Amino acid sequence: MRKRLIPVLLVDQNRRLVKTIKFGERTYVGDPFNVVRLFNEKEVDEICILDIDATRTGRGPDLGFVRELATECFMPLAYGGGITGLKQCEELNRWGVEKFVLGQGAHNAQLVREIAADMGSQALVACVDVDGRGAAASCVADASGNLSREPIDFCMRLQDAGVGEIILQSKALDGTRIGYDLELIRSITRKLSIPVVALGGAGNVAHLMEGLDAGASAAASGSAFTFIGRLRAVLISYPAPESLEDMDQAAHG
Template sequence: MSDIERPRYIPVLLLDRQRRLVKTVAFGERTYVGDPFNVIRLFNEKEVDELCILDIDAGRDGYEIDHGFVAELAGECFMPLAYGGGLRDVRQCAPLVRNGVEKFVLGAGTTNPALIGALAGVYGSSSVVACVDYRGGHAFVDGGQRDTGLSPLALAKAAVAAGAGEVIIQSIERDGARTGMDLAMIGTVAAELPVPVIALGGAGEVAHLAEAIDAGAAAAASGSTFSFIGRLRAVLVTYPEDLTDKTGGAP
């Protein structure tokens, strides 16, 4: 990845059913982080590499994507935007694209090769991100509730074979732990897949994200790193400085 001059650091924003931003621990306990529009505006000012917004209740509750709301969110984004949560049909994506979402993040849909293939056929593989959540060596869907019986690598490979252009590999156990990422798993998956791998889960500081990049990830994503500061997890939206602002620009 050395030619990509700056590793991609991706804040992940979790929306709940009340359209609030929250941060979870091990896919459970939730902490309120803020109003999505305020937080997106802050990340915009900080010129983040990319944003990933996931509605973590849409899949399980089964409600429809509110395209008006997504359009408002995307309208604030002058950076790449990935959106996930409740995607089950290729027809949901035309309005998402029109409103400025360029990547679709599939959760339960990761186990649906027909859906992945249909999305890749219309929007291209690079628009389809498979999010593989795992714990104890197994990939889980539906917010960590349902065991697919597959290893994370097997599910990721199947998703890529079906047409996914990017894979998020997320440790459920490390979610919100802020102690570091699962470098062994990240390294294994990144070495085996032909597509970019995004590490997620466990980071609490930028150094953790850098470790994941060193382990082979093309990008490192985090909720906690960019939302919390200090041992007591005070909410503070932060992001590393833009390298192009430094004298001479290139790192």
């Protein structure tokens, strides 16, 4: 099975696509509908949409927006942002969302178990935000913004609770375009039996392949698929299918 490359698109409270740096400074990327259409044409493996303001502002998923976006999306769609209950997942699924991404909600063990039992582990993804660098120094930010728990312990608890996939996201490298935290990826993927998606720091295809070589089942990024050059000019891109095949053969060669 070929490993995946996944564009991760961040949506703000105004339904705009943005890209953050270390979860802070935001750069406007474009209209989400136009960008999704472009990724349709590029035959993207799957796409992940994260509403980064939903939890912060205390609201649930923007169901109307997701419904409209899903009608334009011809690839597997994962969505996260403001999910606090099973009914929201059922509603999102009705409109075409295949995977549900829990961020702060992943710290709610009961919620994790309920979604896994009803929707199936294959549909449940936990986005684990990690601060710091390397396997030893990294910690997970909880729902209150405090740093707690070793990442590997938290990921293993999520796996045991029924999560089917982990997005391992580096806060320290978010938007920097200097490459993934490969040490962290190796340390987590060696312990888990479920797929791990690397996120945070990739700026080009070489970085994506490094993440896969480090053990990730998928390499995800916002910057690598939306920016080009030192000045971060917006350019929506994705490797051609034949290039992906060549890279996959090289990785397994």
